[in-house]
Amino acid sequence: MRARVWGCRGSVATPGSETVRYGGNTSCVEVGLASGHTLVLDAGTGLRALGTELDVDDGRELHLLLTHLHMDHLQGLGFFRPLYRPGLDVHIWGPASPIESLAERIALYLSPPLFPVRLNDIPASLTFHDAPEDEPVAIGSATVRAAKVKHQGPTVGYRIEENDRTVVYMPDHEPSLGVELRSQPPEWISGHDIAHRADVLFHDAQYREDEYESHIGWGHSCVEHAIDFAQKTEVDMIVLFHHDPYHTDEDLEPLLTAARDRWEGPGEQVCLAHEGMTITLDAEGVTRG
Amino acid sequence: MSAVSGAGPKSVALILARELAANLATPMFLMDDVGTLVYYNDAAERLIGKPFAELGEIASSDFGAVLQLSEPDGTPLRRRNTPAGVAFFQHRATHRELLATGYDGVRRHVQVTAYPLFGAANEMHGVVNVFWEGEELEGDAPEDEER
Numbered sequence: 061m062r063a064r065v066w067g068c069r070g071s072v073a074t075p076g077s078e079t080v081r082y083g084g085n086t087s088c089v090e091v092g093l094a095s096g097h098t099l100v101l102d103a104g105t106g107l108r109a110l111g112t113e114l115d116v117d118d119g120r121e122l123h124l125l126l127t128h129l130h131m132d133h134l135q136g137l138g139f140f141r142p143l144y145r146p147g148l149d150v151h152i153w154g155p156a157s158p159i160e161s162l163a164e165r166i167a168l169y170l171s172p173p174l175f176p177v178r179l180n181d182i183p184a185s186l187t188f189h190d191a192p193e194d195e196p197v198a199i200g201s202a203t204v205r206a207a208k209v210k211h212q213g214p215t216v217g218y219r220i221e222e223n224d225r226t227v228v229y230m231p232d233h234e235p236s237l238g239v240e241l242r243s244q245p246p247e248w249i250s251g252h253d254i255a256h257r258a259d260v261l262f263h264d265a266q267y268r269e270d271e272y273e274s275h276i277g278w279g280h281s282c283v284e285h286a287i288d289f290a291q292k293t294e295v296d297m298i299v300l301f302h303h304d305p306y307h308t309d310e311d312l313e314p315l316l317t318a319a320r321d322r323w324e325g326p327g328e329q330v331c332l333a334h335e336g337m338t339i340t341l342d343a344e345g346v347t348r349g
Numbered sequence: 350m351s352a353v354s355g356a357g358p359k360s361v362a363l364i365l366a367r368e369l370a371a372n373l374a375t376p377m378f379l380m381d382d383v384g385t386l387v388y389y390n391d392a393a394e395r396l397i398g399k400p401f402a403e404l405g406e407i408a409s410s411d412f413g414a415v416l417q418l419s420e421p422d423g424t425p426l427r428r429r430n431t432p433a434g435v436a437f438f439q440h441r442a443t444h445r446e447l448l449a450t451g452y453d454g455v456r457r458h459v460q461v462t463a464y465p466l467f468g469a470a471n472e473m474h475g476v477v478n479v480f481w482e483g484e485e486l487e488g489d490a491p492e493d494e495e496r
Contacts, residue, residue, distance in 0.1 A: 155468035197401070208361040238368035245356070248367060253358035258449065 061221045063201065063258065064261065067106020068333035070231075070266050070280065070302035071132050078308035083335030086107070086132035087231045089262065093196035093222055100124045101218060101229045101262075103236045107136030108337065116142045121149035123199050125191070125206075127231060128155055129165050137166070138175045139205030146183040151221040153206075155214035156190040163188045191216045197221045209233045210250040219254040225341035226294070227296045228258040236279060236285040241292060255293040259346050260339055263289060265300035266316060283315045287322045287330070297346060298323075301333045356406050359387065362466045362474040370477075378478040384409030384437055396459070396480060398452030409437075417450040418461070432463035436476040440465050449480065458483030485488070 067073075067085030074084040074100070075099060075150045086104030095097065097120055100110065122142060127133060142148055154162045163179065164185075171181040178188075181241040188213065191206035193216065198204075209230055217230035224271060235241060251292040255261055265286040267275055272282035281289070290298035300319060303312060312332055320327040331337075338349040359367075363381060367388050370377035376393035381384055386407040392423045394400050397415055407415055410427070426447070428434050435443040442464035449459045460481040466474040 156471045158467065158471070206466075207358075210361055238372065247356050247358045248364055249360055250364050284449065 061094065061218070061225055061227065063227055063262075063339045063341075064090045064092075065106075065111045065299075065335055065337040066090060067102075067104045067136075067335060068303060068337075069104075069132075070264075070304060071305045073105045073132075073135075074126045076307045078310070081309040081314055081334060082303055082332060086135065086217050086334060087127075088136060089229060090114075091202075091220060091227060093200045093202050095200035095202075096120055097202070098122055099199065099202065099204070099220065102127055102133045102231065103137040103140065104132050105136045105139075108139040110176065111136075111141035111143075114142060116145060116148055118138065120200075121151055123205070124150060124152045125153065125218050125229075126154035126162075127217065127229070128211060128213060130170075130213070130232070131169070133231070134166070134169055137165055138177060138280070139220070143184045143186075148184040150169055150184045150186070151187045151189060153191050153204075154214045155206075155208065156193070161188065162190065163347075169220070169312050174322075191218070205254060207222070207251060207254040210235055210237055216280075217251050218255055222341075226258040226336055227260045227262070227339075228255045229261060229262045231256065231264055234262045234277070234279050234281055235289050236281065236284075241288040243286060246292065246309050249289070249292060251289070252293055255295060257290070257293070258295045260297045260299060261290055261293070261295040262299045262301045262333065264302045265319070266302050266304045268318075271304070283319045284322055285344050287319050290330075291324060297329045297331070297339075297348075299331055299333045299337075299339070303333070312337070351396065356473050358385070358473040360468065362468055363387065366466060366475070373424065375481040378433070380409065380437060380479075382434060382473055382475055384476075386412055386415070388468065391409060393480065394458065396449055397481070401415040405469040409435075415452070419448045419450070421448060421458075424453045425454055433476050433478045436465045440467075440473065448486070456486040458486065471472075 066088040088106030089101040090106045091099040110201035112343045196205040198201045201220045209217045210230045220227045251316040263286045264281045265283045266280040266333040267282040269282045269284045317329045323330045340347045377390050379388040432443045437472040444462045450456045463478045
């Protein structure tokens with residue numbers, strides 16, 4: 061299994077000279093499986109570039125796993141070239157809502173006046189699924205499971221397992237809301253069950269600790285809380301994700317230092333996500349590139 | 350009565366409800382999707398007479414041993430007829446004025462509101478049970494014949 065980051069910025073795309081190192085595109089991670097299948101985690105603006113490189117000629121279906129439908133996780137969808145391949149089988153997964161179906165909610169964006177092409181006019185063959193919260197689903201050589209997590213509105217995190225290796229993706233998550241994480245019983249921690257003992261955890265780390273104080277309840281974590289969550293869930297590696305749009309490359313580096321200071325383990329187990337980052341998980345272990 | 354062993358992961362709806370309860374001065378009890386009492390807040394300890402940390406999670410069948418509810422005339426309530434029972438079994442909110450007797454044996458007038466927590470696709474995550482405390486009554490509670 062190989063994960064590649066195409067976008068790790070939170071909230072809104074931030075192109076420019078101050079975000080070159082870590083990137084300005086919003087959430088999108090490609091996960092390539094041993095079976096040749098591709099899972100795409102979220103459809104932020106990073107999805108556009110992925111669509112230009114993704115090989116969809118092999119006839120395999122494509123799976124797009126959405127954590128939620130905020131614009132920074134959806135905006136790239138209309139610009140994803142594979143959607144304009146007639147007949148290409150694309151499965152879109154997302155959090156269930158008690159009000160509207162996943163397709164109805166996505167159509168709010170993929171329709172005029174917000175977008176010129178209607179969802180119904182997309183040439184690819186789209187199939188919509190509620191994220192697999194009750195039972196895991198097999199996709200190619202992987203098993204995928206989802207769980208609702210604390211954010212604003214219906215939001216899930218995903219756990220992807222293949223050959224005894226596990227990647228967990230929770231780009232928008234505020235598990236510390238109202239609680240002191242380190243003293244909480246595991247069963248009462250949002251997302252603990254699906255993150256537990258993952259090899260790699262992509263997790264929300266939007267704020268500095270002092271910034272978090274004025275953003276409590278916004279649905280995001282500060283770096284310190286992300287580290288506490290990672291320690292509590294006993295993951296082997298945490299990738300700090302969903303960088304604040306106001307944080308420049310220079311701002312992010314001290315966050316990494318603070319995170320490693322708090323982490324009770326080797327510093328290399330904590331890293332900042334950046335566009336182009338790859339993580340390979342195989343029998344040999346986990347390799348970051 | 351025994352604590353439930355092997356407490357499993359809780360839904361986000363229950364986690365959020367618990368955090369709300371933990372920050373309220375109003376007694377609040379939470380049941381999960383199988384009826385287990387999974388939490389009560391500090392304010393509810395006054396009614397129970399013991400902290401949640403001491404009792405832990407309690408199976409629904411044992412809840413009557415923790416807090417006995419009866420009609421205002423003292424007639425014990427069947428579990429299904431308590432506000433929490435109505436919310437759990439009939440999937441609807443309800444409000445009653447009742448008598449509550451905890452471990453300390455003190456009977457109190459209470460008003461109880463219970464409502465089910467539904468998520469997507471009408472999946473029930475549990476029940477919220479809120480108590481508004483009234484006056485304490487003098488004298489021992491009547492013998493419990495049916496809980």
